[in-house]
Amino acid sequence: MNDFQQWQCERILSRAHNNLGYLYYARGSYGQAVEELKNALNRRTEQDLAERSDALNNLAFIYGLLGNFNDARHYIERAVTIRERLARRRPLALSYNTSGLINTLSDDPTSGAKDCERALQISHETHDARVAGLAYLGLGFAKRRSGNQWKLQRLSPLEAADYFQQAKNHFDQALLIFTPHNLRTQEFIVSEQKSDLFEVVDEPLRKWETLNELGSLFCDWAWLTWRNGDIEHSISNYELALEQYQQSINYQKQAVTLATENKWLFQKADSLDDLAQAYGDQSFLLLQMYNDALVSGNTENANRLATAVEQSRQEAERLVDKIQDEIPQFYTIRHGKGFQKKVQKGEAHLLNLGKVFLWRGVWNCRDVLMKSLSPEQQEQMIRLGTEQMCLAVTYFQRYWPNTFAQYRTVKYLITFLSDLGRDRMWAREQIQAIEVKYKIKLDSLNPVITDLLG
């Protein structure tokens, strides 16, 4: 092989591995995606800076998704440095956007939005529809995360609602770009008049991401509306929240349909997860309304709401069962045997299973807090919820060590137990029993138990 053939070979192989990286990302096999992208990076000769930066950028993106923010930042900085030096604006915009996503994922949505705005600015200047679509997605995501900071009392509900509205506007733009003309509805034609009139980009995966994000946005928004109903002094907030849950459900159903049509297992499971969350959250809003109706003596309404609560909850349960059924059994923790050895980290199915158990755990915990239960039922629910949360933590841990999802689940569980007055001893006993039952390790819970349960 002469130098030229070697050069050609390296370039083609590098691009091919980079493409495989995208393929594994699309399939939710992030671990394999990392392997392929590293392969692509190793193939690059130093002179091919433009293409080398593609692999660096994509690697940063996947590390960001996995919650490995140190590596993500390391790679994206290298990509940006190269692309700034090359002065090619389109790839540079894509790297700014990746940087924005990493910042948002690492809980700095303000910086995330700034980066995505830079990408958007370039996309407008270069009239690049794909970059614009991705930047709108990134911006919408950053604004949604910003809006969610009301939960940490970092902003008022009104400010949060404003962020959600901004997120909605950005996602609408992304949806316009990623929806081919032949699939556009009347609703689209109206919103198109307000759009920036970019070309359409036929990339179904991005359309799915947008629909999924819109669904998640409305779920978050509904929660805000519900939890802050007393601020607005109106029952109509409950109705508004219900409407928002319905919108969330509609978007997630579209996302599920798209994923099903394309036979995307991971994306389907992901959207079903989010759909289950929307139904689950909706069922608790309806439960709140039911409780209020009982207090106010409106029996007729209470009966109607009781049915709605039941239906919504059943649908949520059905969906998480469906996810578990559709994910290959291979990934599931077995009684007394733990994981199969071949289950690799970085597989998004593990993330989906983690979420399945997280929701089951969360719903059990909320049942304890909101339903009228006998002490025995309560105890049973607390133990069941704890077990499900522990399984969720195990899946998250196996998916990728120290993810934000794992941290959030642990915190939720321990706070819940703390609120119920459960002590360290009780928690340790429960956890040991679960470890034995499933042959799993839950070491990551110990420091938090010590911190929060005394």
Next chain:
Amino acid sequence: MLNWRPSLALDTLAIIGRDTEQKAIQDAVAGLLSKPDGQPLSVAIIWGDGGVGKTRLLRSVIDDTRNSGFATSGIVDLYHADTHSSLGIEQAILRGRVLANPNSLIPSTGIDPQNEYFVEYWDQRNQLERAASEDTEPSQLEKLRKQLTDKFVECFNHWTATTPGLLVFDTVEYVQFGRSLIESICEIRHGAFEVKEWLTETLPRLRDTLVILAGRGPQQTNEQATIHPSDSPRENLWRELLQVFQPHLIQSPFNLSGLTPTETVTYFQAVATAAEAQCQRIRARAEITRSRGGLSEADELDAQANELDEAVQRIADISNDEVTCHQLCTFTEGRPIRLGLVLDLLGFGIAMDEIFHPSNTWLGLETAILERLSSVNIGFPVADTLRYLSVTRQGLDSELLHYLDSTLDEAKCQERLEAMQSFSFVKVRPTTRMVFLHDEMYNLLDELRVAYDLDPGYRELYRKIIAYFAHRLRQAGLLANEREAYQLALVHYHMRLDPGEGYQIFYRLVEEAMIGQRIELELKLIDEVTRFYQHPQYRERAINARVPPDLLERHNAVRLVLHFLRKNDNEQASRVAETVLALGPSVYQQLVADQGQILATIPQAELAQARRVFATDDPYFWSSLLTVYGEAQLYLAQYAQAERVITLAIRLLHAEELAHE
């Protein structure tokens, strides 16, 4: 001062033997002048072989129409790389001075020299160039380009409402290389940046204008074979142009042939008259110089005049000798460039019977003429500079000549180049001051040189030229167009020195241009290599160097897929890739579900050729194609197919790596 003398093959004052064409064009000009504004385009097509006098006719038309109040940019020669894009053509029309008649008394200033009518066009063009440099999305660039063309048409028509216009395009046959095989079979047009599309779509929108399209006609001759000898792209090109311009033609295409024996006599007589007049001018100059005390210089001028006088006498003798005139006419096929070569030799005192024998034909004669010419000394051996000129087909200037022959300083080089311009077969490009040979001369020298492998002397010369352009490319602060010109020159000369190595350099530069989104450069590079393959002997050498023309067609296929990917048009990218797969060996055909349907859409005439081009097991080509096809499939969410083709691409290359290990 060099002992150079004016050529005898001067342009005669009146053009000879082209009365019909001149009359028809003059009528069209008169028609445009007499009718009100807003007249649709008029078109004249002139066909003729090399050296038959097309360019001379065009110059004459330009001078005549200018005198009639027309404005023109001069001749836009589509041979030169800077006119190989639609932007380049517009620039050539507006800036002018592109191959204007160097002997014309009226300088070519281009259209709208005061920049009154095209201000908006230039503003918009600057915006487009800025957008291109800022990595603007390709579809948007194409949109901007189309808007710019609209603006050009608008400004042009506004301008011709006051002054009728004349646009003259020479060597139009070079436009035939615009479209690749894959673009043709997939019926894809890039449109906005391509020359043929510009000619066929923009020209018909111009008003109050006479357009002349000149070039070698549809008849394919041996010297201009095609990449694929079974094709006739030149014929296709003219058919397409005729179809488009049919409603605008002032007459059927003019097919220029050589001068008749009678016209040859007239030509010689006219040359003798012109030379005599020149002789008188030199004598007058000698007198003035002498009166100012420049005695030795005056003596030199007198000597030149005497020499010229003798030559004039010899020409007059020939013109009076019908038999010789007839023989010359037969030998040269009446082509003025060939007659000019003979005259040049006569000018140096070489007798007719020394030059040729009656039993010779031109093909045998030309070598003898060349040998004679090479032995001429005009203060320096003509052979020396002719050798440099013969290889520098991208033009030769004093700086390059100095680099090639460091024993001469740059001023000396400039003097020599100016001296060479006295020959009828040497021309200068006014925009760049680059010196060229006439096409006929290049072809003649090429045949002698490339019939076999290059001799060591020429190889060394090419190496030096390449080193010169590589050195220029390394210089700091180059303008984009300078860098582009040097890159094109590098590819040009590398391909001729070593087609294998040249192709590699071309490939890398094209890839670089694609990444940098320099569409114009990309097209020019492709054009450069396509033209290289037109030459049968170069093509032969390229095949021996394992870089056959089919390689370029396959490369074009991968490039096209990449173009659509870059435009986010993944459907089109997939369609192109699947067409190629369907044409390939069975292992690749199997990757496409509806191969029969795809093949049915390809015109029969192109199908066999396409099958042959893609019937290859070249792992680099297939892995490239599969990788970019896989990418398009990924974006279209066809993950199973994407995985299938990308892993196959990887397997192919791993097998190749193993084979080499």
